[in-house]
Amino acid sequence: MDPDAPMASGPEPGVFRWIMGFLLVGACWGLTTPFMRKAAMNYTPPQRPALTDPNNSWLKKKVLGVLYAVIGVLSRPAYAIPLLLNVTGSVWFFILIGKAELSLTVPITNSLAFLFTVLGEWWAEKKVISRDTWIGMAFVLGGIGLCVQSKS
CATH class of the missing domain: 1.20.58 (Methane Monooxygenase Hydroxylase; Chain G, domain 1)
Structure with a gap:
């Protein structure tokens, strides 16, 4: 297959498919954001001894704090499921901008x-x-x- 040859494209999607694509991306981005916000606001991190250990440097405490926060929030389905849907919307968006x-x-x-x-x-x-x-x-x-x- 010649890499410089134009790609063969199938028939152009109908108007209904374009509308559904736009609606799916908008819904995945918009509907999920309030749910992720709510889950993040309701999250209370557990106490971590490494964050209060006086032997750890300021930088190590900050890096561990961010790491623990990310893992803690992502391990909760109330946040992880809307995030997954939001990222799925981003994938659909990149498919759309390649065609529309x-x-x-x-x-x-x-x-x-x-x-x-x-x-x-x-x-x-x-x-x-x-x-x-x-x-x-x-x-x-x-x-x-x-x-x-x-x-x-």
Whole structure:
């Protein structure tokens, strides 16, 4: 196979598949963030003797503190599962930018992530969505529509 030859590509995905791809990335990024935040805020690290040992240097205590915090948070399913979904969204995003129009993919996925973050806060933290936020969300959706319209 000639490495300089153009790659054969299959048929272009339909509009429904593009929409589903954008929605999946936005949902994975936006919905998971409030759940990760909640899990991180509710985490109380256990006491570690190495962090209070006077024989350990300041640098060693800081490095161990970060390491213990990362391991502690990632070992909790309340944080690890949303993080895994969030990273999965990033993989889907990189697949999308390899196929879709870059100037549409980035603003659409980031805008949808904002919308899903608002919904995730409502779901995870029972935050009330204010009237101004609803109006802002409508403007974001309108902006997405204008971006798509400008490319057609």
